[in-house]
Amino acid sequence: MQTMYEQMDTAALDAALADLTRQVDEVKAKGLKLDMARGKPSPAQVDISRPMLDLLSSGADLTDEGVDCSNYGCFEGIPSARRLAGEFLGLPADQTIVLGSSSLNIMQSVLIHYWEKGVPGYTPWSKLDRVKWLCPAPGYDRHFGITQDLGIENVPVRMTETGPDMDEVERLCAADDSIKGMFCVPKYSNPTGITYSDETVRRLATMKAAPDFRIVWDNAYAVHDFTDTPDVLANVFDLAREAGNEDRILGVASTSKITFPGAGIAFFGSSAANVGEVANTLKVGLISANKLNQLMHTRFLPDLDAVRAHMRKHAEFLRPRFACVEEKLEEGLAGTGCGTWSHPHGGYFVSFDGPEGSAKRVGALCAEMGVKLTPAGATWPGGNDPHDTNIRIAPTYPSVEELSEALDVLVLAVKLVSAQLAREARA
Ligand SMILES: Cc1ncc(COP(=O)(O)O)c(C=O)c1O
Incomplete structure (x- = not known):
């Protein structure tokens, strides 16, 4: 499938590139420091297991x-x-x-x-x-x-x-x-x-x-x-x-x-x-x-029933984060041809695929804008994603506000890199 940038005439594409580059410069100036790299629960989510620590004490059987x-x-x-x-x-x-x-x-x-x-x-x-x-x-x-x-x-x-x-x-x-x-x-x-x-x-x-x-x-x-x-x-x-x-x-x-x-x-x-x-x-x-x-x-x-009840508490933390990923990607990229992503019912990750040859550049651009992602390629053996498309989104650790900001950055990076790739193919 073609991206929206590949479909533009060159004048429109150059204008889009200039606009996206300006937006990227604005984000860089904010000095963000956000992490969407590893699949860890948020600190508040970990806290729901603290009562377990009270179950063994010096007087316990x-x-x-x-x-x-x-x-x-x-x-x-x-x-x-x-x-x-x-x-x-x-x-x-x-x-x-x-x-x-x-x-x-x-x-x-x-x-x-x-x-x-x-x-x-x-x-x-x-x-x-x-x-x-x-x-x-x-x-x-x-x-x-x-x-x-x-x-x-x-x-x-x-x-x-x-x-x-x-x-x-x-x-x-x-x-x-x-x-x-x-x-x-x-x-x-x-x-x-x-x-x-x-x-x-x-x-x-x-x-x-x-x-x-x-x-x-x-x-x-x-x-x-x-x-x-x-x-x-x-x-x-x-x-x-x-x-x-x-x-x-x-x-x-x-x-x-x-x-x-x-x-x-x-x-x-x-x-x-x-x-x-x-x-x-x-x-x-x-x-x-x-x-x-x-x-x-x-x-x-x-037993497993107790585990499931406990997991429902975890779900309260996870649901809004995964909803945020879906909403932001849908809002920013639906219909652009610049990416597809998974829609899981559980687990810790969303898998995102951008245009061929984009993932490493998107990762680097996000880093420049202050957002750390799992290194592109990490999801393939030896770090070799053959088409350089895949990015693992790990939404669980940041707060929903931080996540929302980080996803805006990701969407912007995907758009700019997609536009650059479209332009380079014509140069
Ligand atoms: C698929 C998978 N297996 C294993 C682990 C690590 O598990 P453990 O902490 O039990 O070593 C992870 C952690 O992210 C994982 O995603």
């Missing part, structure tokens, strides 16, 4: 169903926390492990384990000539960092409205045994906000792939709905088990964006065999996780 949480032991996690992990992931409690505060840390540990020792019965990935990993893109930069750091070749697969392009995923996996895995954020994906369709989940669970192929099923936004029509995700573990692929799925989640980012509890869940094997490895370096934190969490959020 520190046992959980007979387990002493104040001492070593119970490596796999305390009973109430494993039950919660099971509800989160869609698995029986005894197929889960509750660990420290970071799911990213679990993903890295498990992949390092397979890299060094291999999936049981198969060659360690580090001993193979070539190991590839599928990375739905746009996706989460920290995922891509884990495999890149190990020397695994990240292979981008385009995201669609229903999840990763499954024709491409199936074609690649069926033909190439060096593809050992794939990252998935199946609900309210980072950054597109889409939830995988039932059909996508079924195909991932049943498709042909290398026997030691593993899917990191990162359900980081499992309960992060902010509309009355939440997306529903199919249970991948059930589908994989029925297809004889139950070892394929490595489930992870955490309470980072439910209670305290970096100080929550993190979950791992998979087949009984995988859980036992991963636990044995992790036990080498950990006597037991922080069970007092697990206890505090399950006293505050004993």
